[in-house]
Amino acid sequence: MQSSNGEKWFIGIDGGGSKTRAAICNEAGQVGAIVVGESSNPLSRSWGDVEATLRQLMDAVRIKAGAKEEEVAGLFIGLGGADRPQIKERIQHAFADEWGERLLINNDVIAALYAGTWGQPGVVLLAGTGSIACAFSKEGARHRVGGWGYLVGDEGSGFDLGKKAASAVLREYDGRGESTVLTQLFMDHYGVERPDELISLIYGGSNPRMELAKTSQLVEQAATLGDPVANTLIMQAVEDLLELADACLKKVQEPVPVVLAGGLLTSSTILREQLIGRASFQTIIPTVPPVVGALVAAFTKLGFVVDEKMAEQLRVSAEVLEEKSHN
The missing domain is CATH 3.30.420.40 (ATPase, nucleotide binding domain)
Structure with a gap:
């Protein structure tokens, strides 16, 4: 996909413990590229390595889509722990000078949430290696339950x-x-x-x-x-x-709905089937990967609303790219 003069682009990064994914789309929701890199977990890798990985992915996804840096209206970086002041400051120190107000930073659970709610409030219930539940209200308040690590928490993980x-x-x-x-x-x-x-x-x-x-x-x-x-x-x-x-x-x-995330709940498992059957709340199984949720975060943080048409465009175009990458 080649950019045209004045076209706006959005980059979303979903940082994980094993790998990091970056995606780019235009303002219509057409995903131009998805790239994968190494882990960007600042708790398990040196900050120098994390920064290098993020820069590499930002450049790779932008170049692959044919977008110029000045045409990127929003860059969302979702990393584990990025809601903590120390990690957020590191990201800002590394990227704020070049990206300015276009830089948006948050925990990677936002990407998981928005992959299911398309920018609306809700709860993320994540069960992977660890477990945690995070809620985001209409007023923007954040609530967290669990996620206290394998020594004193991570129940159901x-x-x-x-x-x-x-x-x-x-x-x-x-x-x-x-x-x-x-x-x-x-x-x-x-x-x-x-x-x-x-x-x-x-x-x-x-x-x-x-x-x-x-x-x-x-x-x-x-x-x-x-x-x-x-x-x-x-x-x-x-x-x-x-x-x-x-x-x-x-x-x-x-x-608010509960979005299921993490390997134990995004796969078709007995555990997921039993949980959905016993839940007293509405559950959502995302139809797009969290990196698309990161794109949604880039949109919504800048005041854009992801309507049904845009959500469908994001879903379909991301699916096409995913299929190509596996062929």
Whole structure:
């Protein structure tokens, strides 16, 4: 897509722990390019590396769409922790001089929310490696529940589910717990012959939190096979996540939808099916990735409204680019 004279462009960046995505669209909502780069989590990478990744993606997505820097009306950067003063100041120090008032900064949960509400208020319920619920009211107030990390929180998350599954396997090995399909699945996954051999691999891994979170897929697999232990663990996770969302909704004190985000809730899982079935609130499963929500954030922060026509344009054009990237 080539830019024409005077055309306005918007860039949205969705920063994640494993990868960062940037997208660009024009004022009609036509997405011109989507690019992917390394992690931009300022809590797990040096700031120099994060800044370099963001700059690389900004330039790449703009050049790919044929847009000039001066034609970009808004740049939204959504990063984990970007609502904290220290991280926000770093982003401003790095980019404010060149972008000025066009620079918009917020936590990446905004991108996840707007991928479901198209700029309207709501609650994000996120269950990935960790878990958190964040609410944004019509008045602009923000409320947060959970997200306190794997040592004291992250209930219902992939890590929490994986940790409890590993515990169930070891309880069976000790003779303290029920027989479970999870035992064989865990041994196959880690390539061991006895459950007690799991310990050195779990504790000695390069990133135990992330590695245990991945084993939440084994819980889903075991539940599909009808394993009672796995199904019980999934129902515990469902109750924990419903509790997060309900607590958030009480803080908002207005009927807003709950957007489901994170790997456990954006995939077609038993956990998601059970959560939706038990929820007392309206749930939304986004039809676009969070990076499109970041574009919506760039629009709305500058006073634009994303109507149905624009939302459809964003959805369809992003889908076309996604399909091309996989071919």
